[in-house]
Amino acid sequence: MEQLITEIQPRLTQHFAKLVENKKIAHAYLLAGPRGAGKNKLAHWIAQAIFCKQKQNGYPCLQCNDCQRIAQNNQPDVVTIVPEGNSIKVDQIRYLKSEFVKSGVESNRKLFIIQNAEKMTVSAANSLLKFLEEPSGDVTAFLLTENANQLLPTIVSRCQLVELTSLTTKQLREKLQANGVTVQKAHLLAHLTNSPKEALELDADVEFDQLLKNVWEWFNQILRNDWRAFVGVQTKLLPYVNDKEAEQRLLQAIILLTRDLLLLKYGKKDDVAFIMYSKELSEQNMKISESGAIRAVEAVLATKHQLTVNVSFQSVLEALTLNLFSCYQGR
Ligand SMILES: [Zn+2]
Incomplete structure (x- = not known):
């Protein structure tokens, strides 16, 4: 059932594959879009594309050791930060920075992903801002959010904004029906959530x-x-x-x-x-x-x-x- 990001966001994966291929990846991206649009998957896929040693035209192989470890959040040069409780605290950003001043564990390339970036406290955001202004080495940041308006404008201005749209209601409905959900229930679930995964959980x-x-x-x-x-x-x-x-x-x-x-x-x-x-x-x-x-x-x-x-x-x-x-x- 797990849908590939190349299917959910074909245009964006193609775009980023080209950037990887031409070594044009920027220092910081803000991936903004609703739940189910594939923000986290896209960030991980780009990380795979960057680190994969068998990539083709910028597309990761998804099979090699690097690709698999990134998929399992188990590659030391790719760090993910998630909110602790209701916020992302300044200590979490400090930890991130301390990790990143060390040279890459396995290469000089490093990448971090901040999920729910709008949940950064003001001091966490300011701490991150300094980091984004003076990136040490070959670092790429992905900030993920459902609502870019809830981030400090100073942060947004440091990032390239990438907006993700999710499946249309009709696409989601068809997908649910293909997974055995009744027509009536699929109609309703497609209005309640953007996420196929959540919709199927609710159906059960x-x-x-x-x-x-x-x-x-x-x-x-x-x-x-x-x-x-x-x-x-x-x-x-x-x-x-x-x-x-x-x-x-x-x-x-x-x-x-x-x-x-x-x-x-x-x-x-x-x-x-x-x-x-x-x-x-x-x-x-x-x-x-x-x-x-x-x-x-x-x-x-x-x-x-x-x-x-x-x-x-x-x-x-x-x-x-x-x-x-x-x-x-x-x-
Ligand atoms: Zn690979």
Whole structure:
């Protein structure tokens, strides 16, 4: 199932192969793109291309010792930094620098990859900045992020920005169906995530399946002005949400439901995510005003933003439930 980066990002791998071949690799790259776009894979693939001794036209062989060790994060001249807890701390960057002043363990070539680079603390970012300004030796840096806007502009200006786009929803859907996911589920999963891997994990997750059924029941109750929806937050939704990621995913599902309703208002059946419920959604849709449907989408988007602040998820969802009642019931 593992998809090759040359398939996910054929244009970019071709571009970097040419740079490797012509020895034109820059000192620092910022790889920016959504989850599932292949940022980490691309960085590792370029590292392989640089270190591979059997490369052809800049393409790594993927078989040799160097290629394999890089794939396993086990090549001492290729160092990856990941957040410790919620941030990348200045000590991690200091460690990186100390590693890099030593001459290459196996060559003079060195490369580092910083995942979730937006999570660098300000002091970590400043420490890295000095390093980027005076690179010692033959060093290449890859900073990976989902959102380049969250990095210090001084860092961004030191890097060449490479933007990765992920699979289109349609491509992902086809891929999921090819892996045995039902048409309806593939539609929904392709709207919930960009990552084929995550989508397949969710497809196999029984609890997530139940949560989807429950969130639909909750939403349908709101549409029918049934106040059991309010109690449902605690009994039907919260038991299935154990971490921040699950909270975000639940809200994403709710965003899709409100969005589906709006799409149906505009007659755009093909873009609907919850096609398994499109019949019921269409029926309820008739009773809802256009402005109410728009306000509902806005309300959920605003809620998603609130989650970054520290409030209990239960109170956030309860407030949202009331808010949706008022959007859809026109009060
Ligand atoms: Zn190789």
